[in-house]
Amino acid sequence: MMMNKQKRTSLLFVLLAAIVTITGCSTGGSDNQEAGTAGQGGAATYNFRLAEAHPADYPTTKGDMKFAELVKEKSGGRITIDVFPSAQLGEEKSAIEQVQLGAIEFTRVSTGPMAEFNKDFGVFSLPYIFNDDDHVWRFLQSETGTKLLDSLETSGLKGLTYYSSGSRSFYSTKPVAKLEDLKGMKIRVIENKLNIEIMDALGANATPMAYGEVYSALQTGIIDAAENNYPSYYSSKHFEIAQNYILDGHQRVPEVLLVSKQVWDTLSPEDKAILKEAAVESTEYQREEWAKYEKESEEKVRAGGAVITEVSDADAWKNAVKPVIEKYRTEYGEVLNAIEQAKTE
Known part of the structure; x- marks a missing residue:
């Protein structure tokens, strides 16, 4: 059976990304992380990529950029993250596949398509289960919401934080x-x-x-x-x-900020803490930007x-x-x- 054009394109993205990883391209991929150059105190330096489907002025993209800004600040410039908006690195499903491979290090996606990669995330697609945005966040910040985010590790992904997406x-x-x-x-x-x-x-x-x-x-x-x-x-x-x-x-349906589990496992405990802390801090900023943009x-x-x-x-x-x-x-x-x-x- 012949693949349709969309599936061929998605597969091509994944294959090309995998080649980049295997050859150790200097802009990303797991080989680049292992070979990271020495920074302050001999710690490794990294230049990662983050795939984003929305335009540069969209609230989720602004959240991504705040995350990157905080990571650079907290790492003293050792860790930089380049955000690629407008699906430059592929649509959401393709981006998730590439992050699983470690070919792209980070992505921000809707939890909607995540059900294909982790069935537990299908719950967010159920209709009329939340009353309002405050209800959503009470759940996301609960013990169950945190456990759900952590469950992504079984899918080759690491969930860092949730972002807002309204109704x-x-x-x-x-x-x-x-x-x-x-x-x-x-x-x-x-x-x-x-x-x-x-x-x-x-x-x-x-x-x-x-x-x-x-x-x-x-x-x-x-x-x-x-x-x-x-x-x-x-x-x-x-x-x-x-x-x-x-x-x-x-x-x-909330958004989720992801990092490749392959990439995560190569990082030091200190760098993991930097990424997690920056992600959580970026959430409040993203929620504020979302509220403003929703009204506009x-x-x-x-x-x-x-x-x-x-x-x-x-x-x-x-x-x-x-x-x-x-x-x-x-x-x-x-x-x-x-x-x-x-x-x-």
Whole structure:
């Protein structure tokens, strides 16, 4: 069976990245770390790369850059991290694969596609499990949220911290005012099984697709709709084509900052502490930037002609997807209980 173009491209990224690692390219890869030159007090120096799918002015990218700034400061300049925005090193799934290989050292990705690499992360794709952003962060900073981040080590990844991503809602080229309006719509979703099941429960037709392909797909009618948060809706310019945005808030899918487990295991305890401390400190900055950009994005899409609709009957939406949640309750029971508990803490 022939691979489609997207899969060939993704595989090519991974193979090329692996070659870079094996040959010990001076800008990254595990060979470069082992051969790091001596810095202050004889400690090794490193120049790492961080893959980011969003543009340079996006809140997650700003979080990445704050992380890099803090690492350089805390290491006295021994450790530098170059951030590559706008998917220069590949879309999120490809970036995760390269980080697993150690060909790229760091990446920031949505927890949505992470379910393909660590099934526990599928819980974040379940619909309507969080009430608001404060609820999300009470869970992420709980013992269970920390354990979930640490569980990534079994997947060849090391989770350093979470970042904010707001709530995801639907936007369409056609008017959407109620749940029934989604029936039969072709809606782009993140490439994981759970998102497809959610669309089925809502009566829509899921179309898994890389984020970078959504604009042209909306423009040409390959899809009728997509779903994302305010900042992505604005920065991607999807609001120019799909001007109907309904605030159902079906998912609150956090972001995660990752380092390759291969790379992590080569570092000294002191350097590991620097990276972890810098990542955690960058989180508060990223959350502040997110809140500001979210508000600005809403104002700009409204000014650009987008029609924003509030959901009048949230229970109808929640009831429609209950079978999906129940299907996964056994698998994610412990985490769902912790999320429920975080509502009242």
